[in-house]
Amino acid sequence: MVPRKFEYFAPTTVKAATTLLKKYGPDAKILAGGMSLLPVMKLRLGSPAYIVDINRIPGLEYVKQSGSNILIGALTRHHDIQTSKLIKEKAMILSDCAGLIGDAQVRNMGTMGGSLSHCDPSGDWGAAVLAMRGVVKLRGPSKDRTMKIDDFLVDTFTSALKPNELLTEISIPIPSARSGGAYVKLERKTGDFATVAVGVQLTLDAKGTCSYAGIGLTALGNKNLRATRAEAALLGKPLTSNVVEEAAEAASEDAEPTNDPLRGSAEYKKEMAKVYTRRGLQLAISRAKGGKQ
Numbered sequence: 519m520v521p522r523k524f525e526y527f528a529p530t531t532v533k534a535a536t537t538l539l540k541k542y543g544p545d546a547k548i549l550a551g552g553m554s555l556l557p558v559m560k561l562r563l564g565s566p567a568y569i570v571d572i573n574r575i576p577g578l579e580y581v582k583q584s585g586s587n588i589l590i591g592a593l594t595r596h597h598d599i600q601t602s603k604l605i606k607e608k609a610m611i612l613s614d615c616a617g618l619i620g621d622a623q624v625r626n627m628g629t630m631g632g633s634l635s636h637c638d639p640s641g642d643w644g645a646a647v648l649a650m651r652g653v654v655k656l657r658g659p660s661k662d663r664t665m666k667i668d669d670f671l672v673d674t675f676t677s678a679l680k681p682n683e684l685l686t687e688i689s690i691p692i693p694s695a696r697s698g699g700a701y702v703k704l705e706r707k708t709g710d711f712a713t714v715a716v717g718v719q720l721t722l723d724a725k726g727t728c729s730y731a732g733i734g735l736t737a738l739g740n741k742n743l744r745a746t747r748a749e750a751a752l753l754g755k756p757l758t759s760n761v762v763e764e765a766a767e768a769a770s771e772d773a774e775p776t777n778d779p780l781r782g783s784a785e786y787k788k789e790m791a792k793v794y795t796r797r798g799l800q801l802a803i804s805r806a807k808g809g810k811q
């Protein structure tokens with residue numbers, strides 16, 4: 519199918535883009551990588567009257583360090599995050615995550631900002647950014663606001679973005695020494711969306727006690743979820759195999775899956791949440807101990 523008729527704009531500044539969003543309100547949609555928006559339009563599940571293509575706005579694609587944070591421009595492609603030297607050195611979880619999204623075409627076109635804004639509970643970025651306690655920056659017609667990723671992800675296909683706002687940047691706190699992260703994913707076949715996936719970020723203190731734990735879940739609820747019970751099961755404890763097992767068990771309790779005719783029952787997904795949390799923790803611990811973030 520082809521999309522319904524729409525009017526197309528390609529502004530070259532963020533200001534011009536937000537002015538268009540303000541003018542056309544909910545009838546306008548931003549086009550970033552188009553990897554989710556175009557299928558929606560072609561299947562006529564959504565038919566925006568106005569498309570605001572942000573690909574000609576310079577300065578929205580970057581990965582850089584600023585003080586104790588990594589800043590990622592919203593228009594940065596999955597592939598560029600996967601292969602970024604800075605990300606590989608400081609936040610392997612993000613490189614893992616990007617490398618497991620879709621196929622090469624999707625990773626070359628799709629953007630981190632588009633994926634987070636789309637708020638698909640099976641999307642991978644939300645869980646990884648939850649594990650890192652990331653913050654997003656939103657630009658409206660007159661001002662910026664920032665918010666924790668936990669508040670940004672509201673519900674299935676619903677973010678905290680107002681119709682006249684653009685997500686411009688994702689800020690990720692750089693983990694301290696003795697930190698390790700990982701993103702692990704179960705998929706039916708290469709390039710598929712997750713059956714379940716888990717993002718894990720840990721920090722150990724000098725004695726090997728867990729001083730930071732971030733765990734995000736994908737395809738295990740109405741949106742990407744923070745596994746709060748699992749995080750609590752790790753904090754302040756030495757990461758023995760028993761503690762890892764308790765946390766994996768707790769992540770399964772944190773998960774709120776529903777039966778999915780394509781990717782498995784709620785019961786199966788809960789069991790896989792446990793298995794993949796365990797695997798993610800084991801990899802994150804070995805990276806923390808090996809000096810790889």
Ligand SMILES: Cc1cc2nc3c(=O)[nH]c(=O)nc-3n(C[C@H](O)[C@H](O)[C@H](O)COP(=O)(O)OP(=O)(O)OC[C@H]3O[C@@H](n4cnc5c(N)ncnc54)[C@H](O)[C@@H]3O)c2cc1C
Nearest residue numbers: 548550551552553554555620628629632633635641642685
């Ligand atoms: C075959 C296929 C396989 C895929 N597999 C996976 C997978 O395994 N894991 C996964 O996570 N994703 C997967 N995806 C989705 C992919 O990651 C998309 O790139 C992503 O969901 C949307 O990003 P985009 O840049 O393409 O956004 P678009 O499709 O352009 O936009 C998506 C939505 O976000 C809005 N939007 C975009 N950018 C902004 C912004 N900066 N500010 C405000 N709103 C904005 C748009 O208006 C639209 O509503 C897959 C897609 C395809 C086609």
